[in-house]
Each structure stands twice: as structure tokens, then as C-alpha cells.
Amino acid sequence: MSFRIDPRLPLTGEVRRILADEIGRALGHLETARDKPEQGLHKCRKRLKSIRALLRLVRSGDEPFCQTENECYKQVSALLSGPREATALIETIDRLADAFPEQTAGGGLDPVRDRLLLRQHELHAGPGLDAAINAAVTACQEGLERIDKLALPDQPEQAADILAEGARATLRRAKKALDKAGSRGEADDFHDLRKAAKTHSMHLSLLGRLWPTPIKARRKAVDKLGELLGELHDVFVMRALLDADGEPLGPPEDTKLLRKLLKRSEKSLGKACLADAADLFGDSPRRSAKKLARKARDDLAGQREDAAAAVG
Template identity: 85%
Template sequence: MSFRIDPRLPLTGEVRRILAEEIGKALGHLETAREKPEQGLHKCRKRLKSVRALLRLVRSGDEPFCQTENQCYKQVSALLAGPREATALIETIDRLAAAFPEQSAGGGLDPVRDRLVLRQHELHGGAGLDAAIGAAAAACREALERVERLALPDQPEQAADILADGARATLRRARKALDKAGSRGEADDFHDLRKAAKTHSMHLSLLGRLWPTPIKARRKAVDEMGEQLGDLHDVFVMRALLDADGEPLGSPEDTKLLAKLLKRSEKSLRKTCLADAAELFGDSPKRSTRKLARKVRDDLVGPQEDAPASAG
């Protein structure tokens, strides 16, 4: 099956199916993380983000269920955040070295990278990771059993409104975050923009058969911007560590080059992300989703008559 809502089938059954598939995949990645944490943790957290994006899309159809489950997956993801961040910081050093080869050719970033690798090994090798994986897996298994409690309206017009409402809410979040990032420019503003962009990308996948405009190019652009916003987030995290008490990344002498390259990278990424986000999220969210609601109604009215009944 796929991470895509089939308009020929009742909405409740489709959402239950996708939730179960994504949670099952997250559980599989958690098992992988016991032996290969660098791979398993990242993939698990991506699946959890997919689940949360789906819950956001249909939230207005069963708000109590979606709110409760979204909070559950947020907590599960938080359990795995520290070990995953340890790997992301090493990747940030490597990106800086690749982006500024002349400045980093002398090994000026090596002392910081060595510290981060040691930190990663400590986090991945301790009992804390096993405990976090175990708690995350238990929470996911319990959540999997609750999937059948979801109950959404399956009538075509109501289903259309639910999907349009969810897509529009995320576009509003993105527009609000864009405005704040452009005017205030705090790290949290760009992080909110990144989260909204990631969610919107997943909504494009879920609504691939229903979105009224050509979505392949938009999806590609949103994903590319999401990656850049992710790089910017990692830069913010690294800079916060540089300013932290205790010099966790090393002495000022060891981190001098890192500070310089982070500043250059941040300036470039800020400019690029704001320009791309303005292009993607500058339109009115209401206007962007009005066509979606209309198209969903048109596509669902016919097929629903012959579709099998929703389970439960």
C-alpha cells in the first residue's frame, strides 16, 4: 500500500490503514536502531512525523482522537531526539567542511568533530538508548491498538471539508512562521517554518490523487526548502552549543573556525530559505485550498457510492 489517500475508498478506512502502516514501519526502525542507531533513529522519527502530519490533516474530523495521538507521538519522538541530534551535529560538521573546502582543508574542524563523535558514542552505547527505544516501542504498540478507535465522517462533502481544513491549517502555520522569520528571524521562527513545510510536503503526498494543481514540482521545491531549513536548524543548534557553559565543543581556539563557518552558512541559508518560502507560501491559504475542497468533492462523490464500507 502507499502513503496516499485513495479517493475511491471511505476516508476512515484509508486513514486507519495509513496510520497502521506508518506505525508498523516505525516499530521496525526502532528494532534496527538497537544495532544501527544512526540509521534506525532517523528513519523512525521520519515515520512519526508522517503519522503526525496525517493526524493534522484529518484533525477536524475527530479532534479528541487526533489531539491525544499527536501528543503521544510527540512524546515518543522526544525520547529519541538526543541520540539522533548527536548524529545530526556530526553531519553538520561534514556539510561545513564540504561547503567551505579551502577554509577547512587544514583540519580546523577536526577537534570539534572528534568531540562530537565521542559524544555520539557515549549516547549510543549507554543503557539510556536501550531504555528510550524500549519506551518508544511500547508506546507505538499501544498506539497501534488504538487506531481502530478513529472515526471520521465518510460522506463525500464532509470528507472533502476535513481534508481541505487540514491542508489549509498547515498552510496558515507556514505563512505565519514565514512572516515571523522575515520580521523577527529567531531560531524558533525558522524551526516552526521547517515543521510546517515538512507537514505540507507530507500532505501533498497524502493528497497526491486529489490536489488540484500539478504537485510534482511543488513537492520537490518544498522538500528542497525543508532540507535547507533542516541545515539551518542544525546550524542554530551548533551555535547554541558554542555559547553554552562548559565549552562542550572545545576551547575558543578549537572552535574559532567553526564559529566563522557557522556564521557564513547561517547568513546564506537564512536568505535562501526566506526567498523560497515566500515563493511557496506567499499565496492566501484560503485561496490555495478552495480548489482542493471543490476537487475532493467532485472526485469522492462518484466512487463513494460503490466503495466498500469502512471497517468499524
Template identity: 85%
Template sequence: MSFRIDPRLPLTGEVRRILADEVGKALAHLETAREKPEQGLHKCRKRLKSVRALLRLVRSGDEPFCQTENECYKQVSALLAGPREATALIETVDRLAAAFPEQSAGGGLDAARDRLVMRQHEMHAGAGLDAAISAAAVACREGLGHIDRLSLPDQPEQAADILAEGARATLRRARKALDKAGSRGEADDFHDLRKAAKTHSMHLSLLGRLWPTPIKSRRKAVDSLGERLGDLHDVFVMRALLDADGEPLGPPEDTRLLAKLLKRSEKSLRKSCLADAIELFGDSPKRSTRKLARKARDDLAGAPDDLAAAAG
């Protein structure tokens, strides 16, 4: 089914449909994760992010439901974060090797990578992962049972205002995170910017039939920014691991090159992410969504006539 709100149909039914589809797919990925955790966990968490993005989009229409369910899926995602992060850190070392082939040709990253692989195997082989998957599956099944409780205004003008406000709230979050990332530059600031960019990308998909054009180029740019912010987040996590007590990645002589390349990668990613984020989120959120609200009202108001014409 499509991850896109059909303006010709009642908003409540559309949101319920998409929620059920995404949570159902998350459950399927959880089952895959029992045998293939590297694949299943990542795909499940992506579906949960889609669910949470949708709940944020329509939150003003049924705040108690959306807030409660969003918190539930946030906790489910947290259950799976550690095992997924173990894989992401290995991918980070591989990206560094590809980005700096001459420096890494001598095997200077191998020792740290081997330790990360061992760490991943320990997390995936233990009973804790199976317990986390089982708990996540129970929560998702409960969430499926709650979907019929969602009730949103289906009148065109009210539905349009809900969608516009949800999109605007995410753009405000992105702008706030961008300002902090530019001024303070803390890891958490860039992480908040990444989360807002990911949510905005999903909102562009959900509102694909309503968002003023050009949507494809913006979606492509937002997705690219989100990927690089994800890479930057992994760099921050890796650098913190290098500084952790007990030298989990090995003694300094084994991690010297890794530390050097992480620093270079961080500098480059910070610069490019900030530049692109300014282009995407530097405008006023209110101004950015004014056209969306107007177009959504027009499209939603015309939907019954379109359906009647199609039926005739």
C-alpha cells in the same frame, strides 16, 4: 502500502490503514536502532512525523482522537531526539567541510568533529538509549491498539471539507511562521517554518490524488526548502552548543573556524530559505486550498460511481 489517501474508499478506513502502516514501520525502525542507531532513529522519527502529519490533516473530523494520539507520538519522538541530534551535528560539520573545502582543508574542523563523535558514542552506548527505544516501542504498540477508535465522516462532502481544512491549517501555520521568520528571524521562527513545510510536504503526498495540479513541482520545491531549513536548524543548534558553558566542543582555538563557517552558512541559508518560503507560502491559505476543497468534493462524490463501474 501507499502513503496516499484513495478517494474511492471511505476516509476512516484509509486513515486507519495509513496509520497502521506508518506506526508499524516506525516499530521496525526502532528495532533496527538497537544495533544501528544512526539509521534506525532517523527513519523512525521520519515515520512518526508522517503519522503526526496525517493526524493533523484529519483532526477536525475526530479532534479528541487526533489530539490525544498526536501528543503521544510527539512525546515518543522527543524520547529519541537527543541521540538523533548527536548524529545530525556530525553531519553538519561534514556539510560545512564540503561547502567550504579551501577553508577546512587544513583540518580546522577536526577537533570539534572528534568531540562530536565522542559525544555521539557516549549517547548511543549508554543504557539510556535502550530505555528510550523500549519506551518508544511500548507507546507505538499502544498506538496501534488505538487506531480502531478513530471515526471520521465518510460522506463525500464532509470528508472533502475535513481534508481541505487540515491542509489549510498547515498552510496558515506556515504563513504565520514565515511572517515571524522574516520580521524577527529567531531560531524558533525558522524551526516552526520547517515543521510546517515538512507537514505540508506530507499532506501533498497524502492528497496526491486530490490536490490540484501541478503537484510534483510544488512537492519538490517544498522538500528542498524543508531540507535547507533542517540544515539551518542544525546550524542554530551547533552555535548554541558553541556558546554553552563548559565548552563542550573544545576551547576557542579549536572551534574558531567552525564558528566562522557556521556564521557564513547561517547567513546564506536564512536568505535562500526566506526567498523560497515566500514563493511557496506567501499566498493566502484560504485561496490556496479553495481549489483543493472543490476538487476533493468532486472526486470523492464520484468515487462510488467509479467503484461500481470497475466492479461491473
């Protein structure tokens, strides 16, 4: 089924349909994760992000339901974050090796990579992963049973306002995070920007028939920004591990090169992320949301009038 709201149909039914589809896919990925954790966990967490993005989009239409369900899937995602992060850190080492081939040709990152592989194996082979997957499966199954409790206004004007408000709230989050990342440059600021960009990308998919700008180009640019911010996030996580007690990545002589390359990577990625985010989120969220609301009202009303005429 399509991850896109059909403006010809009542909003409540469309959101219920998409929620059921995404939760069902998440459950499938959780089963895959029992045998292939690297693959299944990543795909499952992507579905959970899609679910939470949808809930944020329509939150103003049924705040108690959306807030409760969003918190539920946030906790499910947290259950799976450790094992997924272990894989992401290995991918970070490989990206650094590709980005700086001359500096890493002698295998200077190999000791750290070996430790990360061992860490990944321990997380994936231990009983903790099965327990996390079982808890996630239970939470998702219970979430499926609660979908029918969602009730949104289905009148075209009210539905349009709900969608516009949800999109605007995410654009506001992105603009606020961009301003903080530009002025402070803290890891949390870039992480907030990444989450807002990912949510906005999913909103573009959900609102593909209603968004008032050339959507393909914007979606491509947002996804590119999301990838860059994801790489930067992994750099921040790796640097935090370097500074953690107990030297989990190894003694200083094994991590000296890694520390140097992470610093260089952080600088270049941060600069690129700020430039791309300014192009995407520098405009007024209020202005963008007004355009969306106006177009959504016209499209929702027009398409339902056409459908009624066809029936008549």
C-alpha cells in the same frame, strides 16, 4: 502499502490503514536502531512525522483522538531526539567542510568533530538509548491498539471539507512562520517554518490524487526547502552548543573557525529559505484550501458514483 488516501474508499478506513502501516514501519526502524542507531533512529523519526502529519490533516474530523495521538507520538519523537541530534551535528561539520574546502583544508574543524563523535558514542552506547527505544516501542504498540477508536465522517462532502481544513491549517502555520522568520529571523521562527513545510510535504503525498495544482513540481520544491531548513536548524543547534556553559564543543581556540563558518552558513541558508518559502507559502492559505475542497468534493463524489455504477 501506499502513503496516499484513496478517494474511492471511506476516509476512516483509509486513515486507519495508513496509521497502522506507518506505526508498523516505525516499530521496525526502532528494532534496527538497537544495532544501527544512526540509521534506525532517523528513519523512525521520519515515520513519526508522517503519523503526526496525517493526524493533523484529519484532526477536525475527530479532534479528541487526533490531539491525544499527536501528543503521544510527539513524546515518542522527543525520546529519540538526543541520539539523533548527535549524528546530525557530525553531518553539519561535514557539510561545512564540503562548503568551505579552502578554510577547512588544514583540519580546523577536526577537534570539534572528534568531540562530537565521542558525544555520539556515549549517547548510543549508554543504557539511556535502550531505555528510550523500549519506551518508544511500548508507546507505538499501544498506539496500534487504539487505531480502531478513530471515527471520521465518510460522506464525500464532509470528508472533503476535513481534508481541506487540515491542509489549510498547515498552510496557515507556514505563512505565519514565514512572516515571523522574515521580520525577526529567530531560530524558533525558522524551526516552525521547517515543521510546517515538512507537514505540508506529507500532506501533498497523502492528497496526491486530490491536490489541485501540479503536485510533482510543488513536492520537489517543498522537499528542497525542507532540506535547507533542516541544515539551517542544525546550524542553530550548533551555535547554541557553542554558547553553552562548560564549552561542550571545546575551548575558543578550537571553535573559532567553526563559529565563523556557522555565521556565514546561517546567513546564506536563511536567505535561500526565505526566498523559497515565499514562493511556496506566499499565497493565501484560504484560497488554496478552497481550491482543494472544491476539487476534492468533485473527485470524491465522482469516483464513488463510478464505483457504485460498476457494482450495479
